[in-house]
Amino acid sequence: MKQAIKITAASFLAVLLTSVAAHADDLGDEVTALCEKMKQCTLDSMAEAEMAPEMKMMITQQLDMACVGLQARFGAAAQAHSLYQPALACVKSMQAMSCQEIEESDDSITPECDRYQELAEGY
DSSP: OOOHHHHHHHHHHHHHHHHHOTTTHHHHHHHHHHHHHHHHHHHHHHHHSSSOHHHHHHHHHHHHHHHHHHHOOOSSSTTTTHHHHHHHHHHHHHHSSOHHHHHHHOOOOHHHHHHHHHHTOOO
């Protein structure tokens, strides 16, 4: 169950950033750091879980692919985009969460992410 929650959090992050075009700056750096944190949380959780090595490898690969996909989206767009700062605030708020808080989060991860989602619905 914990793995599903973490994969959901990674999926949320992917959806969160699809409407924001940003270059490899603060947002790109923060997304990279968040991806690394989520991967570490997952690895820590998997170390405690009785899970087949194949399943652990599959989950790790899925997280790696999610992070690569997110990082690939950071091409060449302006920081001035109206969703840039809300997206950055959301990512930073998620990064400040503990692994346990990430695992226990529901659809409403943080107030900053809720705000971003509301704004992104307009695009």
